[in-house]
Amino acid sequence: MRxxxxxxxxxxxxxxxxxxxxxxxFLLVRVLPGDPIRSILGPNATEADAExxxxxxxxxxxxxxxxxxxxxxxxxxxxxxxxxxxxxVTGEMALRLGxxxxxxxxxxxxxxxxxxxxxxxxxxxxxxxGDHSVRIFALFGNSIPEFWLGLVLILVGYAAxxxxxxxxxxxxxxxxxxPLTGADLIDALLTGNGPAIGSAAAxxxxxxxxxxxxxxxxxxxxxxxxxxxxxxxxxYAAAAxxxxxxxxxxxxYLRRATLVRLxxxxxxxxxxxxxxxVLVEYVFSWQGFGQWALRGLLYRDYPVVQASVLIIAFAYVxxxxxxxxxxxxxxxxxxx
Amino acid sequence: xxxxxxxxxxxVNRDGRFAKALIYIGGGILxxxxxxxxxxxxxxxxxPTEIDxxxxxxxxxxxxxxxxxxxxxxxxxxxxxxxxxxxxxAVLAVALAVVVGTILGLLAGYLGGWVDDVLMRIVxxxxxxxxxxxxxxxxxxxxxxxVNLVITIAAVNAPAYARLVRxxxxxxxxxxxxxxxxxxxxxTIGIMWRHLLPNSLTPVRVIAPLNCGWAMLTLAGLSxxxxxxxxxxxxxxxxxxxxxxxxxxxxxxxxxxxGLALLVCVLGFxxxxxxxxERADARRR
Numbered sequence: 001m002r003x004x005x006x007x008x009x010x011x012x013x014x015x016x017x018x019x020x021x022x023x024x025x026f027l028l029v030r031v032l033p034g035d036p037i038r039s040i041l042g043p044n045a046t047e048a049d050a051e052x053x054x055x056x057x058x059x060x061x062x063x064x065x066x067x068x069x070x071x072x073x074x075x076x077x078x079x080x081x082x083x084x085x086x087x088x089v090t091g092e093m094a095l096r097l098g099x100x101x102x103x104x105x106x107x108x109x110x111x112x113x114x115x116x117x118x119x120x121x122x123x124x125x126x127x128x129x130g131d132h133s134v135r136i137f138a139l140f141g142n143s144i145p146e147f148w149l150g151l152v153l154i155l156v157g158y159a160a161x162x163x164x165x166x167x168x169x170x171x172x173x174x175x176x177x178x179p180l181t182g183a184d185l186i187d188a189l190l191t192g193n194g195p196a197i198g199s200a201a202a203x204x205x206x207x208x209x210x211x212x213x214x215x216x217x218x219x220x221x222x223x224x225x226x227x228x229x230x231x232x233x234x235x236y237a238a239a240a241x242x243x244x245x246x247x248x249x250x251x252x253y254l255r256r257a258t259l260v261r262l263x264x265x266x267x268x269x270x271x272x273x274x275x276x277x278v279l280v281e282y283v284f285s286w287q288g289f290g291q292w293a294l295r296g297l298l299y300r301d302y303p304v305v306q307a308s309v310l311i312i313a314f315a316y317v318x319x320x321x322x323x324x325x326x327x328x329x330x331x332x333x334x335x336x
Numbered sequence: 337x338x339x340x341x342x343x344x345x346x347x348v349n350r351d352g353r354f355a356k357a358l359i360y361i362g363g364g365i366l367x368x369x370x371x372x373x374x375x376x377x378x379x380x381x382x383x384p385t386e387i388d389x390x391x392x393x394x395x396x397x398x399x400x401x402x403x404x405x406x407x408x409x410x411x412x413x414x415x416x417x418x419x420x421x422x423x424x425x426a427v428l429a430v431a432l433a434v435v436v437g438t439i440l441g442l443l444a445g446y447l448g449g450w451v452d453d454v455l456m457r458i459v460x461x462x463x464x465x466x467x468x469x470x471x472x473x474x475x476x477x478x479x480x481x482x483v484n485l486v487i488t489i490a491a492v493n494a495p496a497y498a499r500l501v502r503x504x505x506x507x508x509x510x511x512x513x514x515x516x517x518x519x520x521x522x523x524t525i526g527i528m529w530r531h532l533l534p535n536s537l538t539p540v541r542v543i544a545p546l547n548c549g550w551a552m553l554t555l556a557g558l559s560x561x562x563x564x565x566x567x568x569x570x571x572x573x574x575x576x577x578x579x580x581x582x583x584x585x586x587x588x589x590x591x592x593x594x595g596l597a598l599l600v601c602v603l604g605f606x607x608x609x610x611x612x613x614e615r616a617d618a619r620r621r
Contacts, residue, residue: 020461025473032477139610143602145553147560148576148595151583159586166584275468279557283580294561297476309473313464 003325010321018314022074025309026067034300036083057083059302070306080303084295089303092292093311098182099170100281100288104273106204107211111219112266114212119223120250120258123231134220141217146276150210150283157206164206165199167284172199207284215273222265223258230257260331267323271316355614362545362607369601373419382410384417384570393582396589403589405578407568414570415593421571423601425482426551429489430544436490437497438540442528444498445505445536455498462495471554475563485564489551497540504536542612549605556598572598 037053038045054060058069073080079089122134150167157164165172171184178191185204188196230236236253244252278290289308296304328334372379381399382388387408388400396403402411444455462470475488508514509532517527556573558564565571567578572594579591 016457017460017464020457021464024461028477033479034477139603139606140599143549143553143599143606145556145560145573145576145595145598145602147557148591148598151576151580151591152595155583155586155588155592159584271466272468275466275472278469278472279560282561294472294476297473298562305473309465312466312469316466317464 003328006328007321007325010324014317014321017317018310021310021313022071022306023067025306026070029300029302029305030063036300036302039299040083057081079307082296082304083301084299084304089307092304093289093307095182096287096289096292098186099184099286100277100290102183102185103204103207103211103277103280103286103288104270107208107215108266108270108273110208111212111215111269112262115216115219115223116255116259116262119220120227120254122220123224123227124254126228126231131224134224138217138220138224141213141220144214146210146214147279147283149213150207150280153206153210154283165202167206170200170203170286171196207280207286210280210283211273211276214276215269218272219265219269222261226261227254227258230254233257260327263323263326263330264320267319270319274312274316352615352618355611355618358607358611358614360611362604362609362611365600365604366608369419369597369604370423372416373423376413376416376420380410380413380416382413384414385409385568386413393587393590402593405575405590406582407578409568411575411589411593414575415572415597418570418572418575418594419597419601421482421565421569422552422555422598425485425489425555426548429486429551429555430493430548432486432490433493433547434497434540434544437494438501438533438537440494440498441501442505442532442536445502446509446524446528446532452502456502459495459498462492463499467492467550468554468557471558472561472563475558480558480564480566482565485555485558488558489554492554493547493551497543500539500543501536504539505532508532508535538616542609542616544609545605545612546609549602549609552598552602552605 037050037057037059041049041053051060058066061069070080077090079093081087082089082092085092118134122131125131154167158166171188172195178193179187181187181190184200185197187193188200231254236249236257239253240249277288278294280286281288281290282294289311293304293308293312295301296308376384388394388404388410389408390399392404392406392408394400394404394408396411400410400412402415405411405414440455444452465473471488471492474491475485478484478488514527514531517531522530555564556571556576559566559571559573560577562574562577565574567574575594576591576598579587579594582588582590
């Protein structure tokens with residue numbers, strides 16, 4: 001009950017922020033230079049053609065009228081029509097979310113699990129060789145440009161060794177995969193398409209590895225720091241002094257206390273990963289949300305820009321909300 | 337590519353030698369990089385945008401130390417010259433973000449009331465996005481070029497500094513020495529400038545170097561996507577982007593060297609930041 005009230009209050013607080021995002025994107029995309037109409041018309045188009053196209057997309061209306069139309073559509077889940085493709089933005093977005101979520105969710109999951117294991121391992125060996133290696137790895141991971149790492153992995157994994165498929169696409173077209181969710185690996189598993197499972201998994205390895213390395217470093221640092229804090233706490237010292245077995249100390253004390261901070265970290269990292277996927281999708285020609293949003297931005301496709309910016313902001317703040325709820329549920333000291 | 341985060345580095349080594357080593361190594365890397373950037377014309381035979389008519393994509397060795405790229409330009413020369421732009425934009429942008437963020441944070445934290453409310457709601461909107469996505473959107477709308485890139489990267493980072501300084505100021509505001517200054521007739525601006533500003537900058541000093549590294553990665557990422565600095569200007573991100581097609585064909589020298597240069601510089605900032613953080617932690621204890 002208390003948690004419900006907390007979630008309700010937080011959702012109410014989100015409304016002004018999201019409304020601010022909606023207004024700001026709407027205005028900025030129109031005020032700043034760039035014309036979405038010119039890019040869809042050929043070089044020989046006349047002023048009359050441009051005017052006709054403007055009328056077709058409602059861009060001839062006064063700006064307050066356009067805004068009210070946009071808001072009215074938002075309420076019913078209608079994000080408008082893409083100027084570039086002429087298709088419904090909601091439909092296009094649904095197609096693009098699957099591939100991106102597939103990348104981000106797999107990468108963040110692997111990174112979180114690895115970070116817990118390595119971070120605790122490193123903290124228990126504080127200031128010894130293993131710990132130093134982990135810290136140096138984390139420093140490198142924090143400093144490496146992901147898009148370049150992706151290229152190096154392609155150079156080694158595809159061009160030199162030939163172990164992985166070319167960085168163009170998410171599954172071999174000749175595997176006859178029936179799209180369901182858009183996440184190819186899941187679709188292949190659901191339809192029981194053996195060759196497609198193998199192909200989708202092989203295509204996933206390099207981009208996921210790129211994301212994992214980029215995302216792992218900040219997580220690892222934080223897990224290590226909070227594990228060290230636990231190790232130095234009086235509660236842990238008392239438990240150790242009582243002669244509790246090593247396993248109990250590790251599982252019952254160290255791991256549990258370290259995990260408390262994890263939800264908020266995972267949320268933060270989810271945001272970093274969302275940013276990185278734009279680059280990683282570009283490197284691996286992964287036709288996902290990032291590529292779609294980037295094209296929208298470059299061509300000033302107003303409805304696409306508005307929809308993608310709003311969805312990202314919404315997903316990001318929602319993930320933080322979920323993290324706070326999980327944190328409160330894990331840690332009885334947190335008052336909500 | 338984490339932006340601004342305050343993770344306490346719990347140091348085991350208390351005499352501060354480790355922190356010192358980190359600061360020297362990181363600082364050393366940056367000094368070498370800055371020298372290389374400044375002396376680039378002396379260290380290279382070819383200009384950064386000069387085209388060798390004898391051929392494109394020449395392998396490293398001989399006339400061209402690191403070969404030539406798809407346009408027939410010398411890779412070694414471009415890598416060195418690019419350091420000017422990459423380091424320059426990143427450092428300028430972070431400096432601008434610190435100045436703007438600090439001023440806003442001081443105002444919000446000390447004045448409170450509606451100023452605080454308005455500023456913090458704006459900060460909320462900025463922080464509703466992952467930082468790289470925000471940089472991407474702002475630079476796509478604002479356009480590329482030196483000035484716009486500095487503004488973009490500064491704008492994305494300033495809110496975090498505003499929040500940081502505001503939190504410091506709100507604690508400092510309650511201190512007795514501020515009351516003492518008030519009763520002795522100091523003006524609001526005087527208190528902010530003389531008493532609050534110097535003391536609220538402590539966390540900023542630790543974060544700023546780390547942030548410079550992040551700014552370099554962001555700049556290169558934007559240019560890689562074609563939004564920041566464009567060919568033929570020498571910039572690491574756009575050089576890597578140009579080399580993308582060569583990588584699939586197994587030619588490493590057009591995109592690996594600029595990436596390595598970027599990695600080394602960012603590492604320099606990371607080491608410096610980590611050392612400063614470790615030292616600050618040791619002092620606090």
